[in-house]
Amino acid sequence: MTASRTTSAPSVxxxxPWGFAAFVEANTHDTAYRPPVVDGPVGPTIVRGGRELVNFASISFLDLERHLPxxxxxxxxxxxxxxxxxxSRMTQGICRPHHVLEQTIARHTGKERAISFATGLLANIGFVHAMSSAAHFDAGIEVRxxxxxxxxxxxxxxxxxxxxEGLGYGRNVHAFRHNDVTDLARILGRDRSRKTVVIAESLYSADGTMGPIVEILDACDRHGAxxxxxxxxxxxxxxxxxxxxxxxxxxxxxxxDFVxxxxxxxxGLEGGAIAGPAAAVDAFELLSGTSMFTAAIQPPTAYAAERTIDVLAGTPEIVDDYLAHAARLRRQMHEAGTPTLPTESYMLSVPIGNDAVALQMREWFVEDGYLVPVFSYPAVARNQALLRLFPHAGHTEEQLDGFLRTLATYRQRLGL
Ligand SMILES: Cc1ncc(COP(=O)(O)O)c(C=O)c1O
Structure with missing residues (x-):
């Protein structure tokens, strides 16, 4: 018989020295670091801490379950x-749903091949790692x-x-000003490397702007990046x-080159992928690290994602209707005198400015039954806070009218 071990929690x-308790104590906004518990499926409304709120925070905004099983x-x-x-894919092989999903993503992105990851975050980290790795397995099997x-x-x-992180800011890593192609061209003009990778987003979640993609790709072509x-x-x-x-x-x-x-x-599910030239994507199986050394998308999710992508492509009215719905809300905001950042995207960003005022508005919204995300410092520059809304395809007119009225009241109260 073995003696039972007594265990005790490590002393707080x-x-x-890590300062966690002070960090949490200093945070005066209840919801910022202690997320409320959500019950039931999330959609145009959300039940948090037992209260139903009209939800402008959902990133799966198409309400697909209304259209697809x-x-x-x-x-x-x-x-x-x-x-x-x-x-893992290395030891066992790639599951059929992942294989079909990757072919589907390659087809819809117009690239030769795609590799899937458990999340988009892991896809991005894996991409950077793969493009900057040095690996030596055997004579002839190496990258530098x-x-x-x-x-x-x-x-x-x-x-x-x-x-x-760790690749050398100012040496191997340079940042250009947000959406500023002149600044990008200036940096590329100084760069003498034969291996330069330019990374930009299509639609920035921080401010809802669409990147100047065509001009960025022109700059890459001119520079050979x-x-x-x-x-x-x-x-x-x-x-x-x-x-x-x-x-x-x-x-x-x-x-x-890559997307x-x-x-x-x-x-409306979970997972991510990198699509691009076949030889590179094949090499990413080993070189990304975030494919080989971690779990994949769960098979039923990969299967449902593949079906959903194909149905979405074949039923364009689902997205067309949603974009019209988002554009209508934008128009109604403008008619009510509420400015939004100048972008035609489905994300609506309302500039507020002062961080404390924006956080106050978020709390008022919750009290009045709306969940409205606020982006304040450090997500954006200090005192350039935004309300960043995702209209949801399932929002009713009544919910949107209520929201617009509530927003107008706050703006009046704050003299905005
Ligand atoms: C621009 C951008 N890249 C990457 C990600 C990460 O994607 P995922 O949620 O699949 O991890 C997000 C999600 O917030 C995003 O907005």
Whole structure:
């Protein structure tokens, strides 16, 4: 018989040097670091801490379950392929739903091949890692890419910055001013590397602006740089001629070397992928690290994502209706005298300015039954706070009218 071990929780005092308790104490806004618990499915409304709020925070905004049997796809996928990949692509092989999903993503992004990751965040980190790795397995099996230079829009997603960490800011990593192609050209003009990668987003989640994609790709061509567009927020939304940003979407499809997509936005599920030239994407299996050393998308999710992407492409009215719905809300805001950032995207950013005022508004909104995300410092520059709304396809007119009235009241109260 073995003696039972007594265990005790490690002393909190030993964690004092990290300053966690002080960090949490100093945060006066209740919801910022202690997320409320959400019950039931999230959609046009959300139940948090037992209260129902009209939800402007949902990034899966198409209300797809109104149109497609997504849960049935998921159940079919679970029954046919199980709940887990139960092992890595290297040791076991790639599961059928992932294989079909990757082919589908390659087709819809216009690239030769795609590799999937458990999230878009892991896809971005893996991309940067793969493009800058040095690996030596055996004679002839090696890459030496520590000299890669990255030139990125200053406002790219955290995951890109995380991947770039440690690569040498000012040496192998440069940032250009947000959406500023002149600044990009200035940096590229000084760059003497043979291996330069430019990274920009299609649609920036921080401010809802669409990047100047065509001009960025022109600059890459002039300089001989490789391009990577993070299309997390544009995938399956932009593309067809009748929609905004058709020119940018065509350029991403036809001219970008690599594109990253997320399945947590329009597709309404979870996962991510990098699509690009076949030889590079094949090498990413080993070199990204975030494919080989971690779990994959769950098979039923991969299966449901593939079905959803194809149905979305074949039923353009789902996205067309949503974009019209978002444009209507934007127009109504303008008619009510509420400015939005000048962008035609489905994200609505309302400049507020003062950080404290924006955080106060967020609390008032919750009290009055609305969940409205606020982007304040450090997500954006100090005192350039924004309300950043995702209209949801399932919002009713009554909910939107109520929101517009409430917003107008706050603006009046604050003298905005
Ligand atoms: C521009 C951008 N890139 C990457 C990501 C990460 O994607 P995922 O949610 O699939 O991890 C997001 C999501 O917030 C995003 O907005």
């Amino acid at each position: 005092d030993r964690l004092a 997504v849960r049935r796809y998921f159940a079919e996928g679970a029954l046919a392929h199980g709940l887990s990949t139960s092992g 890419n520590r000299d890669t230079v990255f030139v990125v829009d200053r406002d790219v997603h955290w995951s890109i910055w995380k991947g770039l 490789i391009s990577m567009i993070d299309d997390a927020n544009g995938f399956m939304v932009y593309g067809p001629e009748n929609r905004p940003y058709a020119r940018e979407a065509a350029a991403i499809r036809e001219r970008a 990253m997509v997320s399945l947590s936005k329009a597709v």
